[in-house]
Amino acid sequence: MYSKSEMLFGRAKQVIPGGVNSPVRAFKSVGGIPVFMERAKGAYMYDADGNQYIDYINSWGPMILGHAYEPVVKAIQEYATYSTSFGAPTELEIKIAELIVGMVPNIEMIRMVNSGTEACMTAIRLARGYTGRNKFIKFEGCYHGHADAFLVSAGSGVATLGIQSVPGVTATVAQDTLTAPYNNLPAVEQLVAENPDEIAAIIVEPVAGNMGCILPQPGFLEGLRQLCDANNILLIFDEVMTGFRLARGGAQEILGIRADLVTFGKIIGAGMPVGAVAGPKEIMEHLAPAGKVYQAGTLSGNPIAMIAGYTLLQTLNDNPIIYQQLQEKSDYLVKGLKEAFGSAGVVYSINQMGSMLSAHFAEYPIVDFSSASGANNELFKRFFHAMLERGVYLPPSAFESWFMSNALTTEDLDATIAAAKAAMNAIK
């Protein structure tokens, strides 16, 4: 059933470290052979052996309208004939910047980069340059890309692989990264009190997606906002996952909390390599060439990435009903999963906000990295494979969020729920 994937993985391991270009894809934590994909359309992915899967990762977020969304494909095809890169400014970059500034609250300017990592790296450099301070606070289990300063108590693949301290990240760099447990405001207050006038920024996933999906508890983000205001610290929302997904204006809009800087990723390029950092003029104009905080990129604002993103974001902007539909579909799936797990007699904890969700197998609420780590991740592994065999592609790690697409139909959701029932009965 997976013979071509097996053969491809063998070949890949000869020329690509670990056989993959990004660690989580390797199925390290769930075991087995990673499935090599060939094509995808709408809600489905097809692997090299011709197996079909209902997709719940959607390229880790950007495929919010499903794969190979026709208007995006057409736009890319048309623009590819104009050139794949100019290395000079284009009107298209202004159009997408204007569109995003109109969609997202509290931002006046945006700088395009090529990944979420670059976006977060730039946001921290900008916060340091703007405040003249060196340290920043991040949360255990949150992931902000693979820049050195973020690889301290990181989530996603770092958590999946159980890497405690990343070789290559120097102690000197790591000492400026302070960490606190997610949802633990007193721990953050203590760090701020212990490091007066030294903290440039607090960076947070407003809804965490890199230790499974974890919701901010009431008062947590509000408390961070107040703490930042009282201590002249910049609050950075890493909306690489939540941006344009939870709402047109992202987490800031849906939770009603202002961030000083916002980072975006993947979805801005509709799956092309894009990230961005955005905020008010007063801060953003510290970036070069307006200011001295240097940041650059030969391929930044790439025309193919920009037209793909512009086409997707315009669709989201013009059709608010998409968010309502995503909510309904996600609610329907969660209800069905709860019934499936409940009838199989397994303990579970499902977290969901909008079209982001995840299931941990634990009898207690999952509110931070330590509670996520304590869940029955052995059961998750078996569940993952039992679902894969039944044609459902879940994130290959309990430390990742599931992402819904609006291409999912009720039939797809019913098929997923039926698969979950059968899978649980087979493995429990």
Ligand code: PMP
């Ligand atoms: N921030 C968050 C919240 C993310 O989820 C990710 C990647 N999943 C990143 C930053 C890094 O983005 P990229 O992989 O595009 O560098």
